[in-house]
Amino acid sequence: MSKNFDVVVIGGGPGGYIAAIRAAQLGFNTACIDEWQNDKGGPAPGGTCTNVGCIPSKALLQSSEHFEHAAKHFGDHGISLENLQIDVAKMVGRKDSVVKQNNDGILYLFKKNKVTFFHGRGSFGKAVEGGYEISVAGKTAETLTAKNVIVATGSNARALPGVPFDEQKILSNDGALRIGATPKKLGVIGAGVIGLEMGSVWRRLGADVTILEGLPVFLGAADEQIAKEAHKAFTKQGLKIELGVKVNAISTEGEGVSIAYADAKGAERTLAVDKLIVSIGRVPNTIGLNPEAVGLQLDERGAIVVDAECRTNLPGVWAVGDVVRGPMLAHKAEEEGVAVAERIAGQHGHVNFDTIPWVIYTSPEIAWVGQTEQALKAAGRAYKAGTFPFLANGRARALGDTTGMVKFLADAQTDEILGVHIVGPMASELISEAVVAMEFKASAEDIARICHAHPSLSEATKEAALAVDKRTLNF
Ligand code: FAD
Numbered sequence: 047m048s049k050n051f052d053v054v055v056i057g058g059g060p061g062g063y064i065a066a067i068r069a070a071q072l073g074f075n076t077a078c079i080d081e082w083q084n085d086k087g088g089p090a091p092g093g094t095c096t097n098v099g100c101i102p103s104k105a106l107l108q109s110s111e112h113f114e115h116a117a118k119h120f121g122d123h124g125i126s127l128e129n130l131q132i133d134v135a136k137m138v139g140r141k142d143s144v145v146k147q148n149n150d151g152i153l154y155l156f157k158k159n160k161v162t163f164f165h166g167r168g169s170f171g172k173a174v175e176g177g178y179e180i181s182v183a184g185k186t187a188e189t190l191t192a193k194n195v196i197v198a199t200g201s202n203a204r205a206l207p208g209v210p211f212d213e214q215k216i217l218s219n220d221g222a223l224r225i226g227a228t229p230k231k232l233g234v235i236g237a238g239v240i241g242l243e244m245g246s247v248w249r250r251l252g253a254d255v256t257i258l259e260g261l262p263v264f265l266g267a268a269d270e271q272i273a274k275e276a277h278k279a280f281t282k283q284g285l286k287i288e289l290g291v292k293v294n295a296i297s298t299e300g301e302g303v304s305i306a307y308a309d310a311k312g313a314e315r316t317l318a319v320d321k322l323i324v325s326i327g328r329v330p331n332t333i334g335l336n337p338e339a340v341g342l343q344l345d346e347r348g349a350i351v352v353d354a355e356c357r358t359n360l361p362g363v364w365a366v367g368d369v370v371r372g373p374m375l376a377h378k379a380e381e382e383g384v385a386v387a388e389r390i391a392g393q394h395g396h397v398n399f400d401t402i403p404w405v406i407y408t409s410p411e412i413a414w415v416g417q418t419e420q421a422l423k424a425a426g427r428a429y430k431a432g433t434f435p436f437l438a439n440g441r442a443r444a445l446g447d448t449t450g451m452v453k454f455l456a457d458a459q460t461d462e463i464l465g466v467h468i469v470g471p472m473a474s475e476l477i478s479e480a481v482v483a484m485e486f487k488a489s490a491e492d493i494a495r496i497c498h499a500h501p502s503l504s505e506a507t508k509e510a511a512l513a514v515d516k517r518t519l520n521f
Pocket residue numbers: 056057058059060061062079080081082091092093094095096098099100101103166167168169198199200201219240331333334335366367368369373374375376377378379407
């Protein structure tokens with residue numbers, strides 16, 4: 047087997063495995079090294095996203111949503127169920143098999159595209175003539191040489207200072223996806239994406255969930271109007287969200303977990319829970335990469351320093367995904383991976399940071415692309431806004447899911463779409479139309495003039511575009 051490669055990718059998450067496939071498609075002799083192990087010690091490529099992130103969380107969200115529908119909404123359709131139960135072990139087993147299908151799919155794609163896969167930890171050795179030496183420490187040790195290296199080593203959950211994850215009571219995303227029985231009381235620190243998604247899963251299955259958030263505002267990155275609507279919906283569902291808290295101490299003595307915190311008014315409070323998910327953001331991961339060996343530059347947060355095109359300070363070394371600046375999203379990592387492979391081939395890789403969509407897979411889902419209304423106001427940009435509620439959408443009524451709205455923000459003079467924000471059913475799918483529109487620099491009028499199928503949720507998008515000029519037809 048050749049040990050000399052044109053491209054060696056370290057990390058097999060969405061950034062790394064996609065970069066490796068694209069590099070191989072472009073004719074490079076490519077290797078991908080990934081150290082993730084399944085329960086049997088075998089390879090499990092796909093990174094955080096596949097193993098303990100996007101995929102398993104969506105599997106559990108789906109199962110728990112089915113359960114909640116059966117428990118609370120089937121009756122409206124005339125469907126009655128007796129003795130409804132959830133077998134959490136089976137639900138978690140299904141999630142594991144969905145993960146495995148994805149792991150196997152990536153190994154198949156490597157074979158199909160002739161990417162050589164190494165299972166183990168990759169680390170920098172020394173710079174050599176025309177490239178770098180990369181060691182792989184797995185069941186066997188190997189030394190590879192690479193003309194180009196793409197680092198895609200991802201991120202790890204951030205722990206609260208002095209409160210390490212034990213994955214039994216103090217859970218990172220990993221432990222949160224492995225809970226074997228619905229806890230009576232679940233605490234979550236951080237009302238961000240993971241807190242809301244995982245909090246929703248266990249609330250739907252019957253847990254009493256309290257989320258403690260440090261910031262005084264809810265979902266500060268989202269459009270304020272949309273965040274407000276989402277907050278209202280989550281509170282109505284029974285998620286307890288406390289904003290503006292300061293966590294002072296956490297104790298795991300005794301049976302559960304006790305959290306001492308000051309609430310928004312400064313009053314001292316204690317929350318007792320069976321388990322605590324800590325979801326306060328993630329940190330870039332370069333553990334074991336040995337960046338010092340070659341002088342690879344990191345910033346003060348531990349992220350690999352890259353330019354707008356993912357070039358590091360070293361010739362021929364690139365970095366993509368969660369380990370570099372920018373949003374920690376799988377699709378952002380993938381786009382960077384493709385763009386870097388294409389740049390190595392002398393092509394013009396393209397990532398438009400202004401049109402990266404965000405989705406939170408709660409119910410209602412939250413999705414957005416572009417700028418928020420508060421950001422436009424702060425920038426002093428003249429804009430027009432249009433909203434359309436799902437309550438006035440026929441398909442949403444038929445689905446029985448009328449929470450939320452679509453909101454358009456467009457330039458006051460040119461009508462160019464500046465941002466689209468959705469809270470409501472299938473927001474994750476609906477947002478794609480807005481991404482396409484913004485990528486093509488469309489105006490709100492462009493969307494308003496496109497024929498949308500009836501009855502469909504996407505009609506709410508068209509109507510919100512019409513609302514920009516105050517000419518909705520159905521509201
Ligand atoms: P990773 O996916 O973290 O992959 C890095 C890989 O590199 C890992 O397999 C790791 O083991 C390996 N590695 C690290 N160091 C080495 C080394 N030295 N040698 C060999 N291998 C190494 N994003 C979305 O867009 N949508 C979602 O719905 C979504 N849901 C999420 C849910 C949760 C609970 C979490 C935690 C994250 C979620 N994310 C989601 C974020 C998403 O998972 C990340 O943005 C994405 O995985 C980043 O991809 P990456 O390739 O940069 O890194």
